[in-house]
Amino acid sequence: MTEIVMSQTPPILHGPSEKERKYDRQLRLWAASGQSALESANILLVNSGSGVVGVETLKNLVLPGIGRFAIYDEACVNEADLGVNFFLDDSCLGKSRSQSLTELLLELNPEVQGTWYPNESVEALESVLASSPVFTVVMYTHPISPKQLSLLEAYGQEHKTPLVAIHSAGFYSYFQINLPGAFPIVDTHPDETATTDLRLLSPWPELVAFSEGLTKDIDNLDDFEHGHLPYVMILLHYLERWKATHDGKYPATYKDKTEFRRMVQSAARTNNPEGGEENFDEAAAAVLRTLVYPSLPSGLKEVFEYQHTDPVEQRSGFWIIADAVKKFYDKHQCLPLPGKVPDMKAQSKVYIQLQSIYKAKARKDAAEILETVRSMPGGQNIDPAEVELFCKNAAFVKLINATGGKISRADRLRAVADQEFSSDQTAELTLSPLSLLPIYLALQPTAHMTGLYSSSPDANAAANAISADEILRGVAELVPGAEQNERVIQAAREVARAGGGELHNIAALTGGMVAQEMIKIITKQYVPIDNTCVFDGVASRCQVLRL
């Protein structure tokens, strides 16, 4: 048989292209769709201070093939840069730092384009923003002057561009993502094990018919057939038997389910060499996991309940499809079927048939939603593939940055501080790690001290650039009382120790984390942080806070 197929249809050699080979290890994570999003992206880095963390981030974006980048950096390369920044060498001394960095970064990937500012024709950040093609994401590193920061914030608002702030000093760092509005993600890549949705408690007619056909004479099947019934069929069959003796009701409580599991287990044949049947073992193991009524997952609930404040946003493909899915859910009390069947013990032919029954139902659900989408204003031009992807991932759709700015940033910081400090008091009892908010607070007072960046060879002179006391005074303005907290005081001393300088390791580590987040935002795959990540290089751990 194999030989005949081989000779009839000589397979066409679809070897991978040069580019596919180069990007193979990442295409396995974000596929061609993610890659093309990366290749269309245009990133701006506004660099300052000792200037490493942003460059390390760019390295991690240039390598996978980001479309283009620009670096704005007013500094000239000095001796201290060479001890901390890998993308500079002795020949760069005295030259424009942005130019040197850009040139050495471009060596990493000939497919990427890069430009630097200030240059002969464009000098001010304002003109860069005005004259460049729209940036997909803008990153800036601290310390940044308040004037430049407000330029970037205005740009972000105007163009709906995500802004990423990064601050790395000594053993500490944090970065913060400011998204221009609610940021939905469909392709969240949930864990394989979490995605099984078999609808055993609400089977549709085709599935019931197929199952009955295979199991109507279950006790008289020969051992081979019996031992190869897919567990889906086994469970559907015994659920009917259960209902017959339980007023037509499915097992609902934990006790019911364990009793039902015993019923399934005892139905396995044991008069064989193994003393049991693998497919019945699989069925028993799946009882608690799969006998669940459809419910609305919290991520999607948030999407359904989201109050739009922006009419433009509301007309986007995502929100139109979300609306159609909500209508579907209201009507059927379940989500569209994802259609994936996990591998299970079964004969090849039976498994493939079962698989196509699930696939057909998934297609039918998606078609119904597509029809609803088409009937809605703005729904005519939506790509059916987008609808299909939504249907497949509906249970795992996530909304980042959903709660809008009802309270001010400053108030929110104080509220979070209250909460973090109070939970720290019981941390020992609850065995939870201590908050890293003190690190964020201690870095804040230096966030705009552009003069702090000093490469004086006298370490003690640098130490005097800012003292722990000065930092604590700044903290007191942000969160009154926090300056008394022992851990904030320690963090302030650690920040003062760095004197505004970066450690290469912490910059590289933070640059890796920021690059991961940039990739998630650009490809709209996986789930980005919401919205601040603090890293502690002394304890080697991080914490994500919503600030």
Place this chain on the structure above:
Amino acid sequence: MTSDEVYPGSEPARWVYLDRIRTRPGPFTNPDVFDGSAVAKAMESMKVLVIGAGGLGCEILKNLALSGFKDIHVIDMDTIDISNLNRQFLFRQADVGKFKAEVAAAFVEKRVKGVKITPHNCKIQNFDEDFYMQFQLVVCGLDSIEARRWINATLVNMVDEDVEDSYKPLIDGGTEGFKGQARVILPTVTSCIECQLDMHAPRAAVPLCTLASIPRQPEHCIEWAHVIAWDKEKPFPTLDKDDPEHITWLYQKALARAREFNIPGVTYSLTQGVVKNIIPAIAATNSVIAAACCNEALKIASNCAPFLGFPDDNYMMYSGNDSIYTYTFKHERKDDCPVCGQQARPLPNVDPAWTLRELLDSLAERPEAQLKKPSVRAEGKTLYMQSPPGLEAQTRPNLDKTLTELGLVDGQEIAVTDPAFATVTFKFRLRFK
């Protein structure tokens, strides 16, 4: 800052940011062990070994060079492949086919003035303990569990309680997609890689009979081509997983089988992924994990801040799939770890003229052991096995040979098992009279 500023050529100007941290104590620095005035000099004379010059290795070399280490060695037997270029940033298209260790070392040496990097284009197993003894610190960026276990066992075995310099901290990193881990092993003090083997989930295997008779997934068809069809048809003498011709053969076999069973989804890329067990890898994750490792290296070398491994946490797990999550914890040492669980006890007053039988009798008299039916081996040498019977017969003649005749030397380690002590293996180090 303007370009007409004067740049001092001295080293302190170059390392000012690093020196602020490593030469001055901070709030978490342990004053008992920290000496800021000696750090820079001590680090300059320290020898660090990097194992692996791939995704993590490239980053590790860069990070160590910019952390003040001056004398670095790197071992990697691999040559550069085009699929490395999306993350192994020290390599270019024109380097494809060259040795990773050599290209990486030359690049970092050229870029960072004053650092010396010595490449070794070979396997770690090619070196003996004398080689590993020269380093003060080992940093690993490997993708194979086997190599990790080998270097771990080697470093644990090198520990000699009387020789300070025989303790080599091992820092190990690993990544998969957006996830990774960094850990510090202080041989015989903390849990070792062997203790932590359960942290690596073994690769899920499919029953051979499923492949042979009831395939359901594209992976089943590919594994069938790989495990069964290849052996049967032997289209090439040995399977080279890096040879596109070989992968194409497997792909075509798998595709034909998938068609026979109506199974969708067999592609060239999936074939390659299954056959080579490809783990997705990106620059960003390597950057995180390698830097986490080198951050620990800097802290261990300088004592400028507490490091992983002592006294509590020794392991950091990192996941970037869903938001960012780290879990930093203490992985406990296992008492019954076959590598670090039990150090060899010295067995004094052994006479090299003893027969093996006399040695075994002396073991039976030792209070802690009281072995009734001991089986005994040395590395690469089966001395006497009580079981199975065939092996017992084969090794019985050794009982009447002297230790010298058997090639045993002073300081040699022997491993003794006995059915009376099912869970324990006794290790002794012979000390000749």
Place this chain on the structure above:
Amino acid sequence: MLKIWSMKKEQQKAENADSAATGGKKKKVTAAQLRVQKDLSELSLGSTMSTEFPDPDNILSFILYIEPDEGMYKGGRFSFTFNITPSFPHEPPKVQCREKIYHPNIDLEGKVCLNILREDWKPVLNLNAVIVGLQFLFLEPNASDPLNKEAAEDLRNNREGFKRNVRQAMAGGTVRGETYERVLA
């Protein structure tokens, strides 16, 4: 760095007061070898099995002989090569039948379908578990998930015919056009 090590040395000394070191080279037994040594000394072969070590110093590679004294394969003598990698017990031993035999769970190349040799292997399992599994295959060949499809069909559809085929194959005869090796003891 060195200071912290002397600190640890103190700690270490306190823990292991009785230990002292010897100089000289220490060749240590590897983890895989230690584990195999332990497994071998706990092996119970009974009267139907025996081992052969081509090189007794290399305990990672040996041959296991099985001579079933009951069941359909009674009177045969079957041998399996065991190759244990340095990754043992993280990875299962590699086991292959050396003869071409007629058996539903062993293919013509000698590959064996035994769950604990592949998908169900766990490091807590030992060599004894593997040989017990192999022995069991000759007492109770399993038709439901075969490697040798023809043999499995015979076993399923015609047990007596299957028995005859086993005898014929063991004697070096031909079954369904396939000639088998003579394995009579």
